[in-house]
Amino acid sequence: MERIMPPIVEYSNRCPSAGSPMKRLPTALALFFVTLAACRTAGAGLGSNDQNQRTAVEVDNRGFSDMNVYVARSAQRVRLGMAPGHSTTLLDVPHGLVSGLTPLRFIADPIGGTRASVSEEITVAPGDTVVMTIPPN
Numbered sequence: 001m002e003r004i005m006p007p008i009v010e011y012s013n014r015c016p017s018a019g020s021p022m023k024r025l026p027t028a029l030a031l032f033f034v035t036l037a038a039c040r041t042a043g044a045g046l047g048s049n050d051q052n053q054r055t056a057v058e059v060d061n062r063g064f065s066d067m068n069v070y071v072a073r074s075a076q077r078v079r080l081g082m083a084p085g086h087s088t089t090l091l092d093v094p095h096g097l098v099s100g101l102t103p104l105r106f107i108a109d110p111i112g113g114t115r116a117s118v119s120e121e122i123t124v125a126p127g128d129t130v131v132m133t134i135p136p137n
Contacts, residue, residue: 052095052126053126053127054092054127055092055093055095055097055098055124055125055126055127055128055129056090056091056092056093056128056129056130057069057071057080057090057091057093057106057129057130057131057132058088058089058090058091058129058130058131058132059083059088059089059090059091059108059132059134060088060131060132060133060134061083061084061085061086061087061088061089061134062086062133062134062135062136063085063086063134063135063136063137064085064086064136064137065085065110065111065112065113065137066082066083066084066085066110066111067082067083067085067108067109067110067111067134068081068082068108068109068110068111069081069082069083069089069091069106069107069108069109069132070106070107070109070116071093071097071104071105071106071107072104072105072106072107072118073097073102073103073104073105076097077107078094078097080092080093082111083108083134090129093124095126098124098125098126098128099126100125100126101123101124101125102123102124102125103121103122103123103124104121104122104123104124104130105118105119105120105121105122106118106119106122106130106132107119108132108134119132
C-alpha cells in the first residue's frame with residue numbers, strides 16, 4: 001500500500017497583519033526607545049547634593065522626520081523641544097521634574113506623524129544627560 005503525504009506547507013514567522021515595510025515604521029521607531037543609548041552622568045551627578053544641576057536629553061535624530069520630544073513623570077507630560085531630522089539636539093529637562101532619583105519616560109512624536117513612541121521608564125538624577133538615538137526611517 002502506498003501512502004500519499006499531504007504537501008508540506010511552509011509557514012512564515014511574519015505576522016500577516018504586519019503589512020509592508022512602510023507600515024512597520026512606527027514599530028521601528030518604537031524600538032529606538034528600547035535601545036536608548038545610555039544615561040551618562042555629566043559632571044557630579046549622583047554624588048552631589050546640588051539638586052539644581054542641569055539635566056538634559058541629547059537626541060541623536062538619524063531619521064528624516066522632525067520630532068517633538070516630551071518627558072513624562074507619572075501623569076505629567078512636558079514638552080522639551082523639537083529635534084530636527086538628521087541632527088543632534090541637546091534639550092534641558094526642567095528642574096522641577098527631577099529631584100533625587102526620578103523615574104522618567106521620554107516620548108518622541110513625529111511632526112505630521114500619527115504615532116508617538118514612548119521609552120521604557122528610566123531613573124534619572126540631577127546632572128545626568130540621557131542620550132536617545134532615533135534610527136533612520
